[in-house]
Each structure stands twice: as C-alpha cells, then as structure tokens.
Amino acid sequence: MTAPAIRTDQLTKRYGRLLALNGLDLTVDAGEVFGFLGPNGAGKSTTIRLLLGLARPTAGRARIFDVDAGDVAAAHRLLAYVPADVSLWPQLTGAELLDLLAATGPGVDVAYRADLVARFDVDLSRPARTYSTGNRQKVALVAAFATRAPLLVLDEPTSGLDPLMELQFRRAVAEARDNGQTVFLCSHQLAEVEAVCDRVGILRAGRLVDVATVPELRRLHRSEVTARFTGPAPDLAGVPGVDLLDQSDGTLRFTLAGPPGAALRVLAAAEVTALAVREPSLEEIFLDYYGQAAR
Numbered sequence: 001m002t003a004p005a006i007r008t009d010q011l012t013k014r015y016g017r018l019l020a021l022n023g024l025d026l027t028v029d030a031g032e033v034f035g036f037l038g039p040n041g042a043g044k045s046t047t048i049r050l051l052l053g054l055a056r057p058t059a060g061r062a063r064i065f066d067v068d069a070g071d072v073a074a075a076h077r078l079l080a081y082v083p084a085d086v087s088l089w090p091q092l093t094g095a096e097l098l099d100l101l102a103a104t105g106p107g108v109d110v111a112y113r114a115d116l117v118a119r120f121d122v123d124l125s126r127p128a129r130t131y132s133t134g135n136r137q138k139v140a141l142v143a144a145f146a147t148r149a150p151l152l153v154l155d156e157p158t159s160g161l162d163p164l165m166e167l168q169f170r171r172a173v174a175e176a177r178d179n180g181q182t183v184f185l186c187s188h189q190l191a192e193v194e195a196v197c198d199r200v201g202i203l204r205a206g207r208l209v210d211v212a213t214v215p216e217l218r219r220l221h222r223s224e225v226t227a228r229f230t231g232p233a234p235d236l237a238g239v240p241g242v243d244l245l246d247q248s249d250g251t252l253r254f255t256l257a258g259p260p261g262a263a264l265r266v267l268a269a270a271e272v273t274a275l276a277v278r279e280p281s282l283e284e285i286f287l288d289y290y291g292q293a294a295r
C-alpha cells in the first residue's frame, strides 16, 4: 500500500504561551485533493511550515510519504510548494525564473510547462519586478504544476487571480489529480475548494474540528426547505431539527438539521403542493463553524 502523502501524529506547535497547533492528527492519502480550511489564526500556515520543515514541532511529528518533514533534503524531492505571498528575484525574467525553479525542484515536464505558460498567459520575457501580485502567483503556480512532484502544497494560491485564471487553476488541479499527484490546498475561496477538493479538513483554534467530503459535510449541516401548501399550514413547531425562517400565505420556509423523518411526516399530513430542498454551500457550512467559534 502506498504511504499517505501527508501524515501527522499529534503534531503540536507552541509559540511561547500560545498553542498555535494542538495535537493535529491528519492523513492525506496519495492521489487526493485535500482542502485545508479555517478562519484567520486557526493554525493553517503553522501546519504548512511544519510540513515544509520551516519550523520544528514542539511535539508530535509530520511525514511526507513516510519521510520525516524535518528531513528537508529528502522531503522536498517529493513536493512542490506555492506560498501565499510569492516573492521572486526581481531582476530575473519569467523564463529565467522558471528555469531556476525547475533546477531546484523535483524535476519538470517541460512540454506541459509550455502548455501551462500559454494557459496562464504568463509573459516570460519581462523581469519579475514588473509583475503584479497575480502574475507572480501565476509563475509560482506554473512552476509547481509543471513538476512531477507527488505532492503539491498550495497556500492561498489563487487570492490574486482573476476569474479566467481561477478556471485555469481548477483545470490544472484536475490534471494533477489525473496524474496521480496529491494536492494539499489551503484556501479561503470556498467555491474553489468545493469545486476541486475530494475531502476537506477544518481547523479551528489549532484543533481539527472535522474532516469529511463536501457531500458528507452537507449532510451534517442545515438544508433549507421551502414548502408550498393549500389549506392549513403544516405545524412544525417543536419538530426536532426544524428552525422556522418564515411563513407567508401558502409558503413555509425552514432550515432542517439531522434526519428529516419527523419534518416529512408533518408535511405529509398537510396538503403540500411543492417542496424544494436546498443543500448548504460550503460557505454556509463554514459560517456555521465560524459562528460557533465566535460564540
């Protein structure tokens, strides 16, 4: 069996009195696209720094395909990384940068890289000092996706990209997955995570609060139900999991958490003419978690 792309055991990082990461147990399987989410200060960057060997754990350990993350020379042969804030050598042109990054990384597919340069519309002739934030990000993305590194670690990689480039990003992630590469994606762009990730992990205050597929997360959270009816309104007061949003002439809107049986029995007893159930978006699920954090 292939080793997991990432495995952390009780990974912990303290900064003085602050517990930035608290006993993280996380497994990312080889070949999956994993979204790593959480509000500001949750510990995402700290986790990435530990995975990259840029910081040492206070306790616990992190492994990249069974290589200790602290063994930087070995681990970095297995991964490519795109930071949230891309810095490039200002005097080098795009073409020189891609060659330099290719020489330091785990090997590059040059034909695929040329394809990515065209798709991400990178002007290779200009020096990096003239690049905008989005252009710097595009160079770093092209360099990472063009590698055959089994693991791609992407920290907020699309914050500076316009919607067309965002689509190119999603396509490149899908191609990486088709190639058998693993993608660890840290992002606040929840629609992006929803579109590309197989599973997501949610971090809050240094602790992992959930790991699930997006459909699983949806099932655990509130759906919004709209029922149209004739005759007397169905009486949902006191039905477990139901929160009434509003009720007007012939229409009832409520949210539903947990098993729907009890609510459906009440609706079945009324003259319901139409029923629509909307599952929550990842964004709504998140606001639920963030809301709980604030309470």
Ligand SMILES: Nc1ncnc2c1ncn2[C@@H]1O[C@H](COP(=O)(O)OP(=O)(O)OP(=O)(O)O)[C@@H](O)[C@H]1O
Residues within 6 Å of the ligand: 015, 018, 019, 020, 038, 039, 040, 041, 042, 043, 044, 045, 046, 047
């Ligand atoms: N070098 C450091 N020294 C002291 N505290 C730190 C250091 N780095 C991070 N922290 C603290 O650790 C906690 C976790 O920070 P981290 O940067 O990992 O969060 P994050 O989830 O990446 O947040 P964001 O979404 O804002 O990037 C925060 O409270 C932060 O202030």
